[in-house]
Amino acid sequence: MKCPSCKLENPPSATRCDCGYAFSVPTTEPPGSRVDIQQHPSDPTIVSHLRSIDDSVRTIKRIVVFWAVLSLIGLLILMFRH
Numbered sequence: 001m002k003c004p005s006c007k008l009e010n011p012p013s014a015t016r017c018d019c020g021y022a023f024s025v026p027t028t029e030p031p032g033s034r035v036d037i038q039q040h041p042s043d044p045t046i047v048s049h050l051r052s053i054d055d056s057v058r059t060i061k062r063i064v065v066f067w068a069v070l071s072l073i074g075l076l077i078l079m080f081r082h
């Protein structure tokens with residue numbers, strides 16, 4: 001980022017310029033999140049809602065895979081017992 005005080009180009013992670021000027025932009029925020037908000041400026045709540053749905057779908061898939069593996073192991077045990 002460019003220092004508005006002395007026009008020196010600073011790295012994006014810099015919180016303070018060499019001249020002592022403190023950048024007001026928080027640097028803890030990841031750069032990708034701001035781009036994401038710009039892509040969906042009207043409906044940030046819908047985007048976060050879709051993300052929570054995506055997370056729950058992933059959890060359900062994990063549970064289904066877990067039970068499928070468990071039943072498969074149970075079937076194998078039954079087959080080898082006979």
Ligand SMILES: [Zn+2]
Pocket residue numbers: 003004005006007008017018019020021
């Ligand atoms: Zn400066």
